[in-house]
């Protein structure tokens with residue numbers, strides 16, 4: 001199965017909001033929430049996608065012909081490619097009930113681990129979601145990253161115990177989730193955290209702690225001060241605050257400010273191996289792709305995930321070869337122009 005066949009098969013299974021478009025660019029679903037769209041007028045997800053396309057790659061084939069090595073080491077683990085599957089929670093609400101968070105994460109986590117990358121899992125208002133996600137990660141030998149919502153500290157400690165039991169090699173928190181319409185006025189509450197509060201959470205994590213949802217230099221430096229091992233430059237795919245800049249617009253300034261002191265991941269509209277290459281050239285250590293993995297799982301299950309990883313990985317290797325680099329460390333700022 002190739003990824004186009006997978007998309008074909010996903011139509012009819014992903015519910016009425018997602019159109020399983022050949023290119024997942026935020027246009028057809030726009031501001032459809034519930035659904036895979038974005039908040040407000042819905043153009044932040046579209047902007048995320050569009051801004052990667054304004055960055056162009058610099059071709060250079062006057063180099064020695066060397067084997068291409070796309071492998072990444074992060075937090076003591078080795079990965080075949082520098083991209084991860086992103087966390088998507090409440091899949092039955094947003095994509096229809098042919099799958100739920102339990103069946104979705106089971107397929108996603110195990111297939112990603114089998115084909116050389118790792119998946120982030122989401123968290124939800126239903127506490128069973130985190131229980132099932134961490135079970136799936138435990139089954140995959142800890143090869144997955146649970147993403148905990150910014151609940152109150154008592155709830156976070158309970159979730160961190162699940163993370164520990166799963167043997168997950170890292171844990172994330174989508175610190176921007178307070179903006180989600182579904183998380184408003186909940187008990188326990190979920191919301192913004194001070195640096196001190198985040199520090200306590202990072203300590204409770206016990207494994208490398210990744211803060212997801214950073215869009216400014218100021219935010220990146222606060223996450224670092226709180227003890228984060230990594231940040232994800234992310235606007236949650238436009239789902240938490242309308243009129244954010246695109247992640248491609250802020251990545252470079254954040255990477256320059258952080259200057260290698262913590263790891264940087266980035267998501268939002270990354271849809272090809274060439275986009276992954278651009279993200280690394282602007283200073284990211286790795287990229288995250290979220291929505292297209294949903295289509296891959298709904299359309300083709302394990303085979304769908306395999307075909308999508310191969311597609312993105314193959315495009316990355318081809319771009320590297322055509323831009324004259326043979327390893328990730330050689331992907332530098334001069335490999336792209338804006």
Ligand SMILES: Cc1cc2nc3c(=O)[nH]c(=O)nc-3n(C[C@H](O)[C@H](O)[C@H](O)COP(=O)(O)O)c2cc1C
Pocket residue numbers: 035036037048086087088089090094121122123124147173174212234235236237238239267268269270288289290291292
């Ligand atoms: C339906 C849906 C549910 C999501 N659920 C979560 C979640 O539970 N936790 C999280 O950190 N991010 C969540 N996200 C955000 C994604 O992980 C990612 O940051 C965003 O979609 C941008 O990446 P993309 O453009 O590749 O989809 C969700 C996104 C969508 C579309």
